[in-house]
Amino acid sequence: MTKKNNYFNITREFAITDFKLRYQESILGVLWSFLRPLVMFGVLYMVFSKFARFDIKDYQFYLLLGILLWNFFSEATTASMIGLSSRAGLLKKINFPKSIIVVSSTLVAFLNFILGFIVFLSLLFYFHGVFFNGVIVTFLMSFVMLLVTLGLSFFLAAIHSKFKDVIHLWEIFLQMGFWITPIVYSVQMVPDRYQFLLILNPVFQIIEHSRNAMLYGVVLPMPALIKIVGFSFVVFLIGLLVFRSRQDYFAEEL
């Protein structure tokens, strides 16, 4: 069997295992993966459309798409770190490509995102109408997101192997990130002198471009697209390189 095939096989088996383990013995099973973002959506929607009123067009869809994308990002990065340390026993005894652990953890989160996205798309189709270009752009952006997330997951998992604080730091960072990034509110609400924070935030760029295209039919211009795709490749490559330079030590560190 070829190496590539084998990589694919192990990735699939790990992903299946993760999936089964996560929902085993829970009555609602895979429904939980919908419920979490849905409840979060429900509460935030309630608060920001009924209590504090945000004047954002199609706010429910605006919010839901943002939450789905952000959730993927936060789930995948955390799962990758946990995945690597929970497979310590395996790493110490069997030689297999270590990147598989990060790839499979991220893919499981991506699969969850896709399922949520299908639900989102059906709702949008029924209540709002779907721009064809919007779907194309959002698909593209999802893969840009996947690339950025994989890169960060590689990086985080690699340093988490040495420093067990990283996951706690990252969780705080995610919590701050969720509020600093315009997910529940809009970019117009951010004062000019803070706008620079957003330019450096790839997750925001991805969410914003997806929403603009999906809800308002505004497709990002080509140069912006090239920039963000290029940027995501750079993040991916840096993460992968850091991971590869550290992976020989995992068996000793973990």
Next chain:
Amino acid sequence: MSQSVIRVKNVIKEFKIPHERIDTLREYFIHAFHPKSYEVFLALNNVSFEVRRGEFLSIIGRNGSGKSTLLKIIAHILKPNSGTVIVDGSISPFLELGVGFQAELSGRENVFLYGALLGFSRAEMKRRYDAIVSFAELERFMDQRVKNYSSGMVVRLAFAIAIQAEADIFLVDEVLAVGDIDFQKKCFGVFERLKAEKKTIVFVSHDLSAVRRFSDRVLLFDKGSIKADGVPRDVIALYERS
């Protein structure tokens, strides 16, 4: 003419044993301003040897003499501090049995998971599934979770999967320690078969009678270096005297 398939040359492996393990950033920063306090444990001290194709090589020695570390280095799980290991041919990547198992999953699910780690596709594992189950004698337990297996059952299942591997070189670490007499007989049967197929086997064990029975050559390890290298009878006698 038989050629070497494993060439281990001047391998040194040290483990740093910190007095406190530096696991968190806080400790790392604290320690950055203090001299590091750890002992260096020399697990392998300049080890060199070669294994020929089709050879059954056993490695014996006391606990902590470096046997398992050496196997892990040959399997590319650990990286030596210096020295080289050249392996010509595919290695069956299992060392200890059952480590790849997920306790929360059933025996059946674990067969496919473990199979993937050994390089098999799902379809291939399906073809081999019945043979694995009957070898492990676990027909009635395959839908039960592995966490409810006895240690003997775990080892039987893991061994049944592991011997499916189509490798040139088998690294076997202490499989005989767990398992009853019937299981040992099965293991011996497999060793005979692998020997007949001219596979290369590196066998780490404390079971000296098994070592005597199968080995072409035995290495005796002591404190990280090779103390003796020769035919089973002489090396085992030396080990028993020491």
